[in-house]
Amino acid sequence: MMTAPIGVFDSGYGGLTVLKEIKNRLPDYDFIYLGDNARTPYGSRSFDTVYEYTLQSLKWLFSKGCPLIIVACNTASAKALRTIQQKYLPYYDSKKRVLGVIRPTAEIIGNYSKSKKIGILGTKGTVKSDSYIIEIKKFFPEIEIIQHACPMWVPLVENNEYNSDGADYFIKKDLDILLNDEPQIDTVLLACTHYPLLINKIKEFLPENIQVISQGKIVADSLSEYLERHLDIKEKCSKNGQLQFYTTDSTEDFDQHSKTFFGVEINSKHVDLQE
Numbered sequence: 001m002m003t004a005p006i007g008v009f010d011s012g013y014g015g016l017t018v019l020k021e022i023k024n025r026l027p028d029y030d031f032i033y034l035g036d037n038a039r040t041p042y043g044s045r046s047f048d049t050v051y052e053y054t055l056q057s058l059k060w061l062f063s064k065g066c067p068l069i070i071v072a073c074n075t076a077s078a079k080a081l082r083t084i085q086q087k088y089l090p091y092y093d094s095k096k097r098v099l100g101v102i103r104p105t106a107e108i109i110g111n112y113s114k115s116k117k118i119g120i121l122g123t124k125g126t127v128k129s130d131s132y133i134i135e136i137k138k139f140f141p142e143i144e145i146i147q148h149a150c151p152m153w154v155p156l157v158e159n160n161e162y163n164s165d166g167a168d169y170f171i172k173k174d175l176d177i178l179l180n181d182e183p184q185i186d187t188v189l190l191a192c193t194h195y196p197l198l199i200n201k202i203k204e205f206l207p208e209n210i211q212v213i214s215q216g217k218i219v220a221d222s223l224s225e226y227l228e229r230h231l232d233i234k235e236k237c238s239k240n241g242q243l244q245f246y247t248t249d250s251t252e253d254f255d256q257h258s259k260t261f262f263g264v265e266i267n268s269k270h271v272d273l274q275e
């Protein structure tokens with residue numbers, strides 16, 4: 001049986017926060033990470049553009065043999081995943097699988113809240129898609145979801161400004177808007193894979209009784225359970241404990257930046273998706 005790594009895709013660096021948790025949870029598996037850094041951010045782009053970019057990226061990962069791909073980007077999960085699962089995969093190769101980050105989070109997030117009011121912070125694209133509202137309602141119809149888009153947060157992280165006074169200003173401003181909307185919120189979900197880098201600041205500006213949840217561990221647990229339930233996919237995944245990193249932009253920038261997201265040194269390779 002031919003085996004190959006699990007693909008992990010993000011618009012840029014953010015998915016590394018998810019891969020880090022997946023790698024901790026499933027250390028024996030091989031992974032190929034693709035960051036579309038040349039075209040990031042996806043958060044403010046149209047549905048068609050995010051779909052096109054995501055599809056190109058997933059096609060490339062499939063060309064590397066990946067039997068399963070995790071779309072570790074909320075924006076791409078919100079805007080492109082369903083169409084790829086329903087309209088592309090059945091014709092391309094019905095044995096391949098693509099999973100996102102919204103569904104596994106929606107399945108569990110309601111358990112965190114006592115007040116039944118959850119704040120969701122994400123990019124404009126994720127918020128506008130209402131994907132979280134739609135998915136969470138399926139599992140927790142009693143939960144009220146209050147969404148707020150934080151368009152400045154990804155650029156702050158991407159530009160290494162996430163510890164600056166400027167970051168403080170925007171984080172406080174966005175959290176104030178969220179809590180003014182609904183002061184009873186007791187759980188805030190970081191529905192963007194970049195935001196875990198801001199978690200300490202976010203906690204600083206929120207009252208102590210509000211818990212802040214990031215997705216990495218949730219997605220990692222869900223993937224692990226998925227592999228146990230789908231042994232046909234599991235047996236196609238290679239297990240040498242190896243990691244490969246690809247970026248559509250400069251590898252120098254990627255290697256330098258990604259340490260903050262992933263914790264350890266990375267040696268990436270360049271790929272041009274538009275060849």
Ligand code: DGL
Pocket residue numbers: 010011012014015040041042043044072073074075076123126154191192193194
């Ligand atoms: N990391 C992406 C997400 O989880 C957002 C970054 C972007 O806008 O490209 O939504």
